[in-house]
Amino acid sequence: MTTDVTNTQNAFQMAIRMAVRAPAMMIGAAVMAIRINPTLSTVFIVVIPILAVCLFLIMSNAHPRFGIMMEKYDALNTSVQENLTGIRVVKAFVREDYEMRKFNDSADQVRKAQLRAEKLVILNSPVMQLCMYGCILAVLWFGGNMVVAGTFQVGKLSSFISYVMQTLTSLMMLSMVIMMFTISMASMRRICEVLDEVPEIGEVSQPVMEVKDGSIEYKDVSFSYSKDPSNLTLQHINLSIKSGETIGIIGGTGSAKSTLVQLIPRLYDITSGQLLVGGVDVREYQEEALRNAVSMVLQKNVLFSGTIRDNLKWGDENASDEEIIEACKAADAYEFIQSFPYGLDTDLGQGGVNVSGGQKQRLCIARALLKKPKILILDDSTSAVDTATDARIRAAFREKLSDTTTLIIAQRITSVQDADKVIVLNDGQIDDFGTPAELMERNQIYREVYQQQQKGARE
Ligand SMILES: Nc1ncnc2c1ncn2[C@@H]1O[C@H](COP(=O)(O)OP(=O)(O)O)[C@@H](O)[C@H]1O
Ligand SMILES: [Mg+2]
Structure with missing residues (x-):
């Protein structure tokens, strides 16, 4: 170009x-x-x-x-x-x-x-x-x-x-x-x-301008990246998530966890079925209104060149320093930011090369928090931080984000075990949906992952 x-x-x-x-x-x-x-x-x-x-x-x-x-x-x-x-x-x-x-x-x-x-x-x-x-x-x-x-x-x-x-x-x-x-x-x-490229995702003529609450409902949702109904990545998903709940999502790599959550801010349109956010079909919303209400920390994260403050203000351009610091504390990022000689004014370099993987993840979480979203999605966002930090971040979420629907995709069972409910995904289908205790009781995949990780921790 x-x-x-x-x-x-x-x-x-x-x-x-x-x-x-x-x-x-x-x-x-x-x-x-x-x-x-x-x-x-x-x-x-x-x-x-x-x-x-x-x-x-x-x-x-x-x-x-x-x-x-x-x-x-x-x-x-x-x-x-x-x-x-x-x-x-x-x-x-x-x-x-x-x-x-x-x-x-x-x-x-x-x-x-x-x-x-x-x-x-x-x-x-x-x-x-x-x-x-x-x-x-x-x-x-x-x-x-x-x-x-x-x-x-x-x-x-x-x-x-x-x-x-x-x-x-x-x-x-x-x-x-x-x-x-x-x-x-x-x-x-x-x-x-x-x-001249026309975006595939268009808006209806009279879009809904406000997302009422953070409830999410999947009604027989199927999805294919190639729009080919015979090659479905997600198959007949039925789910109902209440506003304010914390939901864990586990499943092997390629089981379509990322795909499942990307449909919520309408990064892709579903192939069939219906997806409701706040009781309204996502296709009825004004795109900006929907995406403002849904904050997402992606698996492949991107920080931009500029200072830490510039990057965090992507979440909210009018955020005051107090708000920024509060979000950083919740994401357990404040401590290491303070240890930098220039603090929030530290320059990140192109693509955020100046911070470690775990620090980058925490900055991305802070950026997502600043948006004060109704729905917060973390796609494997704490994979590079240690378990203690992970636990601190989750505790901060429970305290500060009690009204926000939080979806946490994780590899570690510990990351989802204090969630209200957990979705077990297997090969694009819901294998089970229930509280961690119920799943421990009845779901084989969940139990296997748990036992393996426990064994790993003991060894
Ligand atoms: N942009 C894409 N285009 C086509 N296929 C994709 C795309 N992203 C993911 N897939 C496919 O969809 C399936 C599920 O992927 P994904 O949702 O990323 O799994 P997970 O997050 O559970 O590891 C995989 O088989 C993957 O190959
Ligand atoms: Mg993924």
């Missing part, structure tokens, strides 16, 4: 004045030339079509080649970006040489593609010059003969030549404008592709 926008910008900046001036000059000069000597002006009639056809052939062939060049640019940019963001992995796997070769390859491909396109475009200038000087030669020849015959004055001939030159230079400028537009057209098309 950056390359594309720069291309378009440059072309526009350079071409916009020429695009207005060149045609005006061309028409003006041509009219003057015709007024001086209409017969001699017929040279235009011969030269201009030849020139136009040549230019058209050059440009129409160059256009797709520039498209290919931009695609090669993409590969180059991807390679650079991946190498920078993944530099630690590249080093850890000693892949520098390989990545270097990959970069050289893609740089070489860009060079070749650009050469192929430019080879055509440079024909522009010789064709132009040939026509221009051919034209002047013809004017001198025929005009000279007229002067010799006494039907044309030398002074008139020299001003005629000036006008011819002016017409043809303007034509040359115009061809440059066309050339620049050809080059940037490939870029513009790609920008438009992004701008």
Whole structure:
């Protein structure tokens, strides 16, 4: 996108004045030339079509080649970006040489593609010059003969030549404008592709603007990422969660835990069934209203470059320092923030590289808390913190978030054992739903996970 926008910008900046001036000059000069000597002006009639056809052939062939060049640019940019963001992995796997070769390859491909396109475009200038000087030669020849015959004055001939030159230079400028537009057209098309993308998730005409409470109800919900009803990731989910409850979700990897909760803020639309939040179908809400009420700490978390305070204010841009500190305390993040020399003003670096995995998770929880949501979803958000910290965070939630419906996806049984109810997911289906004590009693998966983790803890 950056390359594309720069291309378009440059072309526009350079071409916009020429695009207005060149045609005006061309028409003006041509009219003057015709007024001086209409017969001699017929040279235009011969030269201009030849020139136009040549230019058209050059440009129409160059256009797709520039498209290919931009695609090669993409590969180059991807390679650079991946190498920078993944530099630690590249080093850890000693892949520098390989990545270097990959970069050289893609740089070489860009060079070749650009050469192929430019080879055509440079024909522009010789064709132009040939026509221009051919034209002047013809004017001198025929005009000279007229002067010799006494039907044309030398002074008139020299001003005629000036006008011819002016017409043809303007034509040359115009061809440059066309050339620049050809080059940037490939870029513009790609920008438009992004701008014209219609989001799949739309709003109804009169959306509900407020989420009443944090109750959630799944009514026979099925979901498929590919919209293919024969390949369902979630199958016939029926669940009823009251506002304010704390719900644990456990299940093996790939059992669709993340998928289940992503449907609540409508990150994806369900394939069939009905999903109610606060008693209203999620599709009836205004998108912003729904997402403001649902705070989500994702499994793959992202912090942005900027200070800790900037990042936390994503939750609430008007948050005061007191509110920020309170949220940090609840997420058990305040202590380590204070240990940094700049506290909340510590710069996080791109993607939050300056903090540990567990610290990052806690900052993300604090950010989610600042939104003061009706529903809080934690998708494996305490996997990188130790069990004691995990317990402190849960205790703070119980105290401060008693009205908030909290959904906690966890690998550790200890993280869900003081929840009101626990969902056991297995392969996209609900295996069981009940209080931790009930599940201990009757659910095999739950008991197995519990026993394994207990054994692990004892060893
Ligand atoms: N964006 C996606 N597109 C297609 N399939 C996906 C996507 N995300 C997850 N899946 C598939 O859906 C299934 C459930 O994934 P997920 O909900 O992430 O499981 P969990 O969080 O329980 O580990 C997996 O089989 C996974 O391959
Ligand atoms: Mg997951």
